[in-house]
Amino acid sequence: MPACLHLLDAYLHRTETFIWQSLRKSRRFQPLVLADMWENLERFPLANGELLRFPSRRSMIAKLLARMAGSYAPVQYPGAFEILRNREIAVCHAHNGFRAVVTHDFVRTLGKPLLVNFYGADVSQKTFLKRAEAGYRKVFASARFLIVEGPAMQQRLIELGAPEEKIRIQRIAIDPMEYHFRERAWDGNRPVHFLFVGRLVEKKGLSVGLDALADSRVDFPWRLTVLGDGPLRKALEDQAVRLGLQDRVEFQGYCTLEEMRLAMAEHDVLLQPSRTAFDGDSEGGAPTVLLEAQACGMPVVSTMHADIPYVTVPEHSAWLAPEGDAMGLAYMLRRMAEESDRWGLMGRSGRTKIEKDHDINKEIEALEGLYATAG
Structure with a gap:
């Protein structure tokens, strides 16, 4: 079965039941989860997927340069490439715009198509958007699809410079x-x-x-x-x-x-x-x-x-x-x-x-x- 590599800040915040719903209901693509933090694992079991616990890091030089530029330093996962290249990963799915920005270079090196899900603060919070401006230009250019929950968020993403032809509405859902x-x-x-x-x-x-x-x-x-x-x-x-x-x-x-x-x-x-x-x-x-x-x-x-x-x-x-x-x-x-x-x-x-x-x-x-x- 092909896999989808899900990129998250953490697996999984207590309020992110909507992400868990899509992961646990996956049928055609095995969910592989790569996150920086692990929490609430007992609340969100993932019997049909795998949690990949590679340590993440950002170099001090990258952090310093990003701080000087008012942007975000890319995150790396030492040892991950050797393992992931042997997995049948078809696509990467970044959950929120921030995660897409900091993992953009990692995904590009992995050589897999990227989908980005936007959720709220990542299209509206002023301080974040100012720091993410350059990163969003790269994400908008390279991502295969930009996923939003509805027409209001779609319009907001267009206002931020996203190509309209890449945007897809994917409704939030429950069982x-x-x-x-x-x-x-x-x-x-x-x-x-x-x-x-x-x-x-x-x-x-x-x-x-x-x-x-x-x-x-x-x-x-x-x-x-x-x-x-x-x-x-x-x-x-x-x-x-x-x-x-x-x-x-x-x-x-x-x-x-x-x-x-x-x-x-x-x-x-x-x-x-x-x-x-x-x-x-x-x-x-x-x-x-x-x-x-x-x-x-x-x-x-x-x-x-x-x-x-x-x-x-x-x-x-x-x-x-x-x-x-x-x-x-x-x-x-x-x-x-x-x-x-x-x-x-x-x-x-x-x-x-x-x-x-x-x-x-x-x-x-x-x-x-x-x-x-x-x-």
Whole structure:
């Protein structure tokens, strides 16, 4: 069986379930993973692939020259070439633009075609883009395909100078059969149970979500469970206290994929108010949790940020507000309560959307088709 060499910063960050989905579902190309760091291996087993643990390094001279030039030093894997040249590698797949920049020379020496997946910060974060400018020119010129999650990210990549003819939309995907579907209903006699899932960073928009929940128009009973952690947790907990919401908002920290699925089964509506951060960081595409919630039958309250309208069905599976707009989000929360008779229908619409457009068992065929074409 031919192999695809997957290039990652780490295998695998807790939030990168979308990468794991595509790796574990590979059928025609054995996934070989080359990473700088190894973590959460028990959470993300890879029975159909192989983890290649070559030590990575960057020479001091290369680091110094890169720092002086305001760019990134290339990474090397001593001893890897001798092993990899004897493997049936058909194509290399770099997961995020940064990894493509620092492994570009390694892939070129290996002599294999390169595909690059862009995910979010790598097309939006200002400091990174400034340092990656020269590296991106090389990547755009040499890569066989540049992969994005949706049309908003596609347009952003074109603005960065990528050749449009190389860009391919590859939808993020999950296995819907792993998510239990349940229609939601609410009669107004109990609190609405909201769920937020994500890293507690600016682009996830939870600060805006708390402001919206504190708005006087949100005059129905509710509770919010926050699953996730990050650098803004203390500030967000303080904000909840300042707004008088501390008795209705529970911060539970990180959870496993299984724990998240259980939480989805117990909650009514997903609240995911993503936005562009001050430093430009954005979702790029859309959070995977939007797919997971819709697969479970949860209506969604979110924003029109990035490719979120592309992975939901606006007005049919999700109420979407302008990003960063607490008043607009409060209006959508009010609509959600007033239109609770539609929750079941919206849940079915969301599930249908995921089964049709975001089923990993279908999307892996498209991705491996790109591998075959590139190789």
